Amino acid sequence: MIRDLHNVRVRPEQGATTPLTEEEEQRVRAVLFSELGNEIADRGWARFPAYTPEERRRLVAVAQRLTTYWGRQVTVEAEDQTRLRLSLAGFEGYEALPKA
Template sequence: MTVTRDLYNVRPLPSEQDPTPPTPDEERRARATLFTELGNAVADHRWTRYPAHTPAERRRLVEVGRMLSAHWGVPVTVEAEDECRMRLSLPGHELGAAGGPPMC
């Protein structure tokens, strides 16, 4: 015997290829964590690199760079090293700057 039921408010689950975007609270916490971790690395070494594989991850790092600039009152440069890494640096330590660390 087959029982038929009506299902209300049922949505298909996203496939693993289509991850759900973070909630505003998750995004805020991610930026706060990156602000602390990357800020400490930049303060210690004058530059750092961080992986960014998607446009959303790159936008997040650019926003973190803006937050650090506003917090320190010193411009923090955020630039792509390659297709999967971003570099945050203080003045004089940008990519190609004389005296900056060599590229690996």
């Protein structure tokens, strides 16, 4: 008996990541837009992990979308190797990371 396999993907090598489909990417960006947008609206800034270049590009795209949506500049800056900080331009009221 032969069985057809549907929606089966080849597993990536150990430690490798698979790129998101276009639909998955849109969903992730929509969630980030909503969650980070709410946090920035409440506090003026948000901190989010970004371990890969794809994650960093995604956060920059979310910041650009928030800028367009609000009509106010949302800036992105690296706090360390694994975190980005999104904030309203000129917002100074946040607790900075301790310097190591």
